[in-house]
Amino acid sequence: KNQVEQSPQSLIILEGKNCTLQCNYTVSPFSNLRWYKQDTGRGPVSLTIMTFSENTKSNGRYTATLDADTKQSSLHITASQLSDSASYICVVSHPNQAGTALIFGKGTTLSVSS
Amino acid sequence: DGGITQSPKYLFRKEGQNVTLSCEQNLNHDAMYWYRQDPGQGLRLIYYSQIVNDFQKGDIAEGYSVSREKKESFPLTVTSAQKNPTAFYLCASSLEGSSYNSPLHFGNGTRLTVT
Numbered sequence: 001k002n003q004v005e006q007s008p009q010s011l012i013i014l015e016g017k018n019c020t021l022q023c024n025y026t027v028s029p030f031s032n033l034r035w036y037k038q039d040t041g042r043g044p045v046s047l048t049i050m051t052f053s054e055n056t057k058s059n060g061r062y063t064a065t066l067d068a069d070t071k072q073s074s075l076h077i078t079a080s081q082l083s084d085s086a087s088y089i090c091v092v093s094h095p096n097q098a099g100t101a102l103i104f105g106k107g108t109t110l111s112v113s114s
Numbered sequence: 115d116g117g118i119t120q121s122p123k124y125l126f127r128k129e130g131q132n133v134t135l136s137c138e139q140n141l142n143h144d145a146m147y148w149y150r151q152d153p154g155q156g157l158r159l160i161y162y163s164q165i166v167n168d169f170q171k172g173d174i175a176e177g178y179s180v181s182r183e184k185k186e187s188f189p190l191t192v193t194s195a196q197k198n199p200t201a202f203y204l205c206a207s208s209l210e211g212s213s214y215n216s217p218l219h220f221g222n223g224t225r226l227t228v229t
Contacts, residue, residue: 004156032215043118043204043220044157051215089156101211102218104156 002027004092004105012111017080021108023073023090031095035064035075038087038107047075047088080112116141120205120221127199127228135190135224137205145211146188147218150174151202160203163188164211192226199228 004025013019025033032051036044048057048064050073056065061078077084087107094101118139127133139146148160159172163182177196182188188207192199203224209216 034217036218041223041225043120043206043222044218045220046217049215049217102159104158106154106156 002103004090004103006090006105006108008108010109012113013080015080015082015112015114019077019080021075021088023105025071025092027092027094027103029095031093033066033073034091036089036091038089044089082112082114085110085112118205118207118219118221120224122224125224125226129228130194132191132193135203137188137221138186139207140186141207141219143207143209145208147206148190149204149206151204199226201226
């Protein structure tokens, strides 16, 4: 069964610290992997999209890595800020099934405290 | 600014009533989607549309209906047949089908409460 598992479910860190969120998937075949940030009560916003041939992609203080062999991805947040408090969602895409191709993880809720 | 507008932000309805959620985009995107988000669950696809006047059922289409008469608009109707309609509904669009590399652009959602 195609699944996307994220860990931890929730995380609390101090402002200024780094953190890493994990995403393991069993989706096959695989087209691309995406990370989204969702603030409370808002829609998700795209952070990165990586194809199977990409190992890492950065967006400011956010760096995503992908190991297509082990089917694992991580999102590293550097020098966290209070505004990083949000849910981070990992999404994996099937090829050739437009519209029904995206498998969403349940998200990791990050709380950054001062 | 280009984006997706969902309205209303909050919606309250009595059980047994149909309700329509609005979604408008000015990004000139071909594809549009409706997702449902429940606490502790990943987003689930309700309906999607690749072009005007065409749409397909997603994973949880029962009790919902859509139309795509204009490229910019993709309204969702939650019917009385939907057994558990209380949820956060998200509309999204993409330049092309989601199996390609274009990101989804989401609206800010409509929170529907049915009592």
